[in-house]
Amino acid sequence: MxxxxxxxxxxxxxxxxxxxxxxxxxxxxxxxxxxxxxxFRYTLDSDILSPEQRLSYEENGFILIKNLVSEEDIDKFRAEFERICRREVQIPGLVVMRDVAIAKSEFVQDEKAVSKLQDFQEDPELFRYCSLPQILQYVECFTGPNIMAMHTMLINKPPDAGKKTSRHPMHQDLHYFPFRPADRIVCAWTAMERVDRRNGCLVVLPGTHHGTLKEHDYPEWEGGVNKMYHGVRDYSPDHPRVHLEMEKGDTVFFHPLLIHGSGMNQTQGFRKAISCHYASADCYYIDVKGTTQENIAQEVKEITTRKYAMDTLTFQDTWTLRGRLVQGERTSL
Known part of the structure; x- marks a missing residue:
């Protein structure tokens, strides 16, 4: 047993x-x-999670569900990503990011120029991922029936350019979120192809979701750090870690306090994954002034001020604008 x-x-x-x-x-x-x-504290009653899955999430802060998203859907998401990279479509609010190691290099307009898409909520095809019934039935086990999609990403981790910039520092996603409670927030992260240690799979520190939100800042990496890639300043490097090797369509659900990151992509291919952070629509916003989140709030404000040529948007406003109801009623967020 x-x-x-x-x-x-x-x-x-x-x-x-x-x-x-x-x-x-x-x-x-x-x-x-x-x-x-x-x-149970971290999961809600349902017929979706088995008792063992619930206990595993309670203890470890994540569960991996095999073959949850179909190959057909993933291929459609990939095709839409490639259209965006070729600039065949313009998506309002979409943030297109490039790895710091290639940000100033010459490149053609294709997927090799893009390391990540953020905030694709206005793209009907990519946002369809966030509304997949098989995803939402698991999300409801953590958030309850009223579900908001709050943050969307398609990650295209590039081959490392030799400066180790394709790494993602160990961090807690709650650092970026001015809403609570943390236990009613969850991320769904789906592999769009096989991911393993060679191409920089996720690495998690099981059980760290039982802790508190730690101070984050940019790590002092010789090759530089990508924009917004804050890392935990103080965690035990001796903590047991798990490398989440996944096949195409596998999906991991994890708590926003779980410390996680990813290693370098040591292959010549681009490691793709699509993800969405969900929160209960019953969650509420908090004031992060005077907390460890003040630095990310200031950075986001500077970015939105440049992007929209206005300085009246608050940290909370940026999340209110990007949040989308995907199930139930929009009760608070």
Whole structure:
């Protein structure tokens, strides 16, 4: 019997205990307490996640679902990405990014010039990813029935140019979000082709979602760091880590406090993935002034001021504008 199944058996054996009873499990990362009848903190009741999957997410902060998105859909997303790279379509609000190592080089207008698309909510084909029923049925296990798509990305990690700039520093996604509670936010990240350690798969530190939001800043890398690629300033390099090797269509769901990043792309190909951060529409905005998030809020404000030639947009406004309801009712966000 697996370790998760052993823990589940303990929970089931205590279902008839008084409401005040606490069941404590010792994990490799730290001790986790489950309270009856609210046994789970990070997942909600549904028929989608198995008991073992729920316990795994509770303990580790992520779950990997194999073959969730069809090859046909992924090929359509890839074709749309290539159209955007060739500038055959213009998408309002879309942010097109290039790796810092090639940002000033000569290049043709194709996918080799683009390392990432952000905020593709106005592109009907790419945004269709965020509304896929098989994605949303898992998202609802973390957010509840009212679901907002808050942040969209298509990552095209380029072959490393020799300066290690294709890395993504270890970070927590909550650093970028001025809304809470964190436990009702989740990311869906789908591999658009095989991803492994050679082309820079995701690496996660299991259990770090039990902690708090840490201070982030640009790491001091000799080859430079891509714009907005903030990293955690203080985490244990000895913490156990998992490299998420995935096949095309595999999807990982993870908590916004989970510390994660990705390594260099040491191949000659471009490693593609598509992702969306979701939040419960019942979440609320917070003021990040005076917190560790103040630096990212200031950076976003500077970017939006240049982009829209106006300085009245707040950090919260930028998220309100890009958020889209994908299921249920828009109750708060």
């Amino acid at each position: 697996s370790r998760a199944a052993d823990r589940l058996k303990v929970v089931l054996n205590h279902l008839d205990r008084p409401r005040s009873h606490v069941v404590a499990f010792s994990t490799s990362a730290q001790s986790v307490s489950y309270h009856h009848p609210q046994t």
